Amino acid sequence: MVKVFSFALVTIATAIAAVSAAPDPVGQFKRLGACPDLGCVFPPDRSEFLAGSFFDVRVEVHAENDVKPNTKYSLTIQKISKSHNARDNTHGNKPKVVDFSKFSKVKPSAQESWDFSYFKDAAAYWKAQDGDKTASTPVHVASTAWRKVAIKEPGTYKVTLKYNNGKKAEATWVVNPVSKRKAKNVILFIGDGMSTAMITAARLISKPHTSGKYTKHMHMDQFPVLGHVMTQSLDSLITDSANSASAYNTGHKSSSGALGVYPDSSPNPFDDPKQELIAELLRRRSKKAGGRGGVGIVTTAEVQDATPAAVYSHTRIRDEKATIVDQMIHGSNPVVADVILGGGGKFFHSKTGGKSLNGTDYYASYAKERGYKVVNDKTSLLNYKGKDPLLGIFHSSNMDVWLDRNVYKNNLAKTASDPTGTGKPALDQPNLDQMVLKGLEVLDKRSRKEGWFLMAEAASVDKMMHPLDYDRALADLLELDNTIGKTKEWLKKHGLDKDTLILVTADHAHSFDVYGSVDTQYFNSFSESEELEKKNSIGTYESSGWPSYVDADGDGFPDKWDVRYTLAAGTAGFPTHREDFQVSINGSNVPAMIKSSSHHHYKEYVVQEGAKGILKASTMSVSESVGVHSLQDVPIFASGPGSNLFAGVQDNTEIFHKIAEVLGLGDRE
Structure with missing residues (x-):
């Protein structure tokens, strides 16, 4: 049944070409995610649905500063291809454009309005963090929602919001077909934050090896x-x-x-x-599909x-x-x-x-x-x-x-x-x-x-x-x-x-990644001021010898965590801190602390008082107190x-x- 899913992927590619989807806007700040213009459609372009599943739809029309949004807008939908043949647009007939309420058979909410604000760029954001109340840009909104919509017929659909006297916001939606059940149960294990490099390191400290082979x-x-x-x-x-x-x-x-x-x-x-x-x-x-299923968390x-x-x-x-x-x-x-x-x-x-x-x-x-x-x-x-x-x-x-x-x-x-x-x-x-x-x-x-x-x-x-x-x-x-x-x-x-x-x-x-090993006995023999000598305890390439962790009882964990030879490891995004490559016996590591005095209105983080090891200067904003996720x-x-x-x-x-x-x-x- 792999083909069922591949048809959807082909359909998406064709649909994108048909409507000339715009690339994601560049920059760190935006008015609203997935809304590149003043007209917004949620779910946005390239959304996928399972046939018959429920979802809500919302449209928003924005106007910035002193301008008010035009409250006259409409939402339509048209099917542009079938699910099993991306090139088949209903046998050459021009697809019919239908009012979304009529198509979905869902009554829209009463039109709503509200205001919000955003920052146009980093300069505006950091000015606001330092107390400038004029740095943000106000936005006025008119909006309508359709709740609990379902599309049972697989295929590719184009949704169009018409607003501001002729402007358009378009989104291509793909509805995937339903296939025959293959399994009664599914277990989804999630190692939150787990990377391939972390799995590699965990294997290294827990599994026996001989002649370089596990x-x-x-x-x-x-x-x-x-x-x-x-x-x-x-x-x-x-x-x-x-x-x-x-x-x-x-x-x-x-x-x-x-x-x-x-x-x-x-x-x-x-x-x-x-x-x-x-x-x-x-x-x-x-x-018919197996009955009410169980859920565990x-x-x-x-x-x-x-x-x-x-x-x-x-x-x-x-x-x-x-x-x-x-x-x-x-x-x-x-x-x-x-x-x-x-x-x-x-x-x-x-x-x-x-x-x-x-x-x-x-x-x-x-x-x-x-x-x-x-x-x-x-x-x-x-x-x-x-x-x-x-x-x-x-x-x-x-x-x-x-x-x-x-x-x-x-x-x-x-x-x-x-x-x-x-x-x-x-x-x-x-x-x-x-x-x-x-x-x-x-x-x-x-x-x-x-x-x-x-x-x-x-x-x-x-x-x-x-x-x-x-x-x-x-x-x-x-x-x-x-x-x-x-x-x-x-x-x-x-x-x-x-x-x-x-x-x-x-x-x-x-x-996270491992780049060598550390002789912590040699590392600890030097004072905190002797950073050059401490760094010499880190072995790389041919000097990156195996660490001291041993799992003699076979329970899948090292028998001892406070060992002499440890991993030289680190991440790319971190606050200013000190690293000693050794287990923190008395509780979780605390890398940084709030600076006691600052001329800024926002918090600044500096190295934790009393920390030992090599000083590592922050690689990101000083307002970050811990390490961050990666791409x-x-x-x-x-x-x-x-x-x-x-x-x-x-x-x-x-x-x-x-x-x-x-x-x-x-x-x-």
Whole structure:
């Protein structure tokens, strides 16, 4: 069935040629993502849809400064080719242009108006940051929306917004056909921030080798299919986890911070045009297509964080975490997942440190209104043997990382991290593999016949790369790999291995790489002022000897992390900091701190007080306190039915469409 997807790609290419799509505008600042002119259509040009899936449409007409927008505009749609023959435009007949409301059979909203402002360039932005209130450009908007639109007939469509007495904004949409289901279940493992270079480093510190050859490999190394995923955003080179994870769950690119929507310019972060999620499609799947599917969400972050929230949430602002908790069970057409495991307890209650929406006790709401079994520690999780939906929240915020949960355990007692608001530390947190296996157990009990979708995230690969804590990031990557191995064993034991597609990928990368090895004993023999001598401890090329990490007990992790010979590694984007190439035993690394005094109105970050090692001057704005994401493609490993679809280089939006093809989602003609 690979041809089904390739037809869509051919159709896109032909459609682009037909309407002469304009290239993305250059520059760092823009009025609104995916809106290059004063007329905006969302979904924008080159959007793809699954036949029968729901999506919202919004048009905006802009006017800048003292000009008011013309409120007389129209939206039309025409089909310009069929799905299986990109050159067939209805047998040579001129395609019919239809009013969009008539075509969609959806009544548009009443026309809305509002104002917003933006910065035309970096000069304007930084003037505003320093207090210049005249640096931004005001914009006045007229807008109309169509909610819950669906196009069941595959093909290529041209949508045209006519505004301002003759101007046009055009968008080409492609509706992909539905194919026969190939797998009952899909597991999507996401190593947040994981790059190929990080996998290479994790392999190096955890696997035995002789004569330069590994004698064991990582579990993801053994997957039969390997591809690459392009991660760039709708309107920027570098993506964040919200819109990149949303691409996997919707098949649409978005802007930074957005979950399951195209960001519009309205003041309401919850009225932006939505796209239907994989989980929502599974929930409304007809009996003919297999019945209502199960949904599982597992993460070592807050369950309201960007990547897990992308499975069930719609909002322009990922930090609306209190409302995101509410959306799971109270949203319009809520997902109500069968399994939700991770951190983020402070958004479920209003006790010590609590930040729940309107002070609501969401532990009680989830239990009473939706029948969830609620657990708050590892012991209760592992003891649960029931069939009810499972909510497990094990930390007030992001769960502690593997290295602190399993090696430097004293660090757990330093914060009031209990998820129920007692003010005590959370000392009994599960590992990722324990959460995933319990999640699979519950999904199997609840949805074996109908099938299910599980997203499992190793979140702190990314969260530890940001503060340049490479040891903790690599440890969480190894935890992910260990979980993958145990998951494959569990599936085989329960007879689900031949019915389950397993994917392992990242939502984005960091610019991490290894360039040598370090003799930390020699490094530490010099004072902080002897930087030249410290740098001589770094071996490159023929002097880049093997590090000292050993996994004698075979558990997939180094037995000791505080070793003499370590990796010389780093990233391209970082704040001013000091690097000593050694594990931070007393907690996560803190690379920079706020400068105590500055003539600027914005925050400036300087090297952390008391830090030791080689001084590395910032490679980006001084307002950045940690390292940042990078542009590089991320790997995707695939195993199981439909895995062949994921080979080669692909856009991140294609992952959704391929998963949808494997699960047979959408409506047939």
